[in-house]
Amino acid sequence: MPRNLRLENLTKRYGSLTAVDRVNLEIEEGEFICFLGPSGCGKTTVLRMITGFETVTEGNVIFDGRVINHLIPQKREFGIVFQSYALFPNMTVEENIAFGLKMRKMSRQAIAQRVDQMLDLVGLRDWRHLLPAQLSGGQQQRVALVRALAPDPKVLLLDEPLSALDAKIRVRLRAEIKRFQQELKKTMIYVTHDQEEALSIADRVVVMEKGQFRQVGRPIDIYKCPNSDFVADFVGTSNFFKGVRTDNRVKTKRWEFTIAQTGVTKSEKVVLAIRPEKIEVFRPEESTEHLMLSNLIPGKIDVVTFLGAAVRLVVNVDGEEVVSDVIEKAFEHKGLKQGDEILLYFPPESFLVYPEEEGGV
Numbered sequence: 001m002p003r004n005l006r007l008e009n010l011t012k013r014y015g016s017l018t019a020v021d022r023v024n025l026e027i028e029e030g031e032f033i034c035f036l037g038p039s040g041c042g043k044t045t046v047l048r049m050i051t052g053f054e055t056v057t058e059g060n061v062i063f064d065g066r067v068i069n070h071l072i073p074q075k076r077e078f079g080i081v082f083q084s085y086a087l088f089p090n091m092t093v094e095e096n097i098a099f100g101l102k103m104r105k106m107s108r109q110a111i112a113q114r115v116d117q118m119l120d121l122v123g124l125r126d127w128r129h130l131l132p133a134q135l136s137g138g139q140q141q142r143v144a145l146v147r148a149l150a151p152d153p154k155v156l157l158l159d160e161p162l163s164a165l166d167a168k169i170r171v172r173l174r175a176e177i178k179r180f181q182q183e184l185k186k187t188m189i190y191v192t193h194d195q196e197e198a199l200s201i202a203d204r205v206v207v208m209e210k211g212q213f214r215q216v217g218r219p220i221d222i223y224k225c226p227n228s229d230f231v232a233d234f235v236g237t238s239n240f241f242k243g244v245r246t247d248n249r250v251k252t253k254r255w256e257f258t259i260a261q262t263g264v265t266k267s268e269k270v271v272l273a274i275r276p277e278k279i280e281v282f283r284p285e286e287s288t289e290h291l292m293l294s295n296l297i298p299g300k301i302d303v304v305t306f307l308g309a310a311v312r313l314v315v316n317v318d319g320e321e322v323v324s325d326v327i328e329k330a331f332e333h334k335g336l337k338q339g340d341e342i343l344l345y346f347p348p349e350s351f352l353v354y355p356e357e358e359g360g361v
């Protein structure tokens with residue numbers, strides 16, 4: 001029987017503030033779940049209720065078929081890694097890793113074996129006798145990770161574990177975390193407000209806003225089919241146009257776009273979203289006769305940013321900014337540069353259509 005973790009109408013209120021609002025989720029054993037959302041949306045509060053460091057106002061945390069709301073954290077046998085490494089400063093690397101094992105009264109030999117195994121997992125064997133202060137930030141966070149993993153927790157929960165590290169080390173460490181998650185097949189719940197991080201490591205991403213789960217899905221589905229303009233905005237980059245829809249036409253302040261999907265929303269007032277890489281860029285002399293005229297719009301390149309594999313253009317169209325990504329090869333081939341007059345094409349099928357909501361994008 002797999003040991004699933006289930007959140008059932010889980011709610012946390014602090015006085016009149018609802019920090020977590022009736023969230024539901026089933027997490028399978030061995031799954032890598034990321035909670036993603038802006039600051040203050042309730043990510044840490046969900047995590048703390050799962051671990052038992054925060055009481056539940058309403059609803060249930062269910063593990064392996066049992067409600068565990070009232071179980072103290074130690075009894076849940078979950079591992080936790082925080083943003084700040086929180087290592088014991090007066091203990092060496094190996095003493096830090098052994099700490100949780102000693103608490104469990106394992107034999108000396110078993111402890112020594114497990115510590116070696118953990119040191120190898122993160123390549124820190126040669127650092128075992130050093131104190132935390134003698135390690136770099138990335139090394140300290142590796143120690144914190146394996147310290148939490150050493151007692152073989154049933155679930156490992158990580159709250160923004162990499163946010164204190166610099167960009168390069170973050171990318172390397174998150175790949176390491178993903179690797180040993182796959183090796184150990186351990187259920188992991190990982191909190192981050194960095195969408196790139198969430199998309200790159202999770203099996204499933206939970207996008208949170210204001211205490212609620214807005215969308216749960218595989219990274220590719222969240223990116224390609226965001227279910228609201230909030231998700232389209234928070235995950236990845238999107239261009240937005242507000243307008244009024246009649247059948248497959250959407251009239252915005254300046255243009256009238258043709259869209260492909262019309263059944264998505266009944267509402268007349270809509271928000272169109274389109275990803276930068278979906279917008280096509282043409283030089284004025286290129287042939288565009290085969291394209292739908294309504295969706296072809298002239299603009300001027302304002303800013304060129306080199307992203308590596310792609311080049312990001314900020315294009316001024318009638319005073320409005322549109323962000324378009326061109327693959328580097330095409331950028332070179334077309335000889336694009338700042339100040340160039342170009343044509344932007346918005347393929348009808350690339351528009352995502354959402355009902356316009358109060359307080360939306």
Ligand SMILES: Nc1ncnc2c1ncn2[C@@H]1O[C@H](COP(=O)(O)OP(=O)(O)OP(=O)(O)O)[C@@H](O)[C@H]1O
Nearest residue numbers: 014017019037038039040041042043044045046193
């Ligand atoms: N102990 C507490 N007492 C009162 N309010 C709290 C408490 N803990 C959290 N909150 C509130 O609950 C909401 C959610 O907080 P939480 O820490 O879960 O957000 P978060 O998504 O983890 O944000 P961040 O990305 O900044 O860490 C916030 O409005 C916060 O002020």
Ligand SMILES: [Mg+2]
Nearest residue numbers: 043044045159
């Ligand atoms: Mg937090």
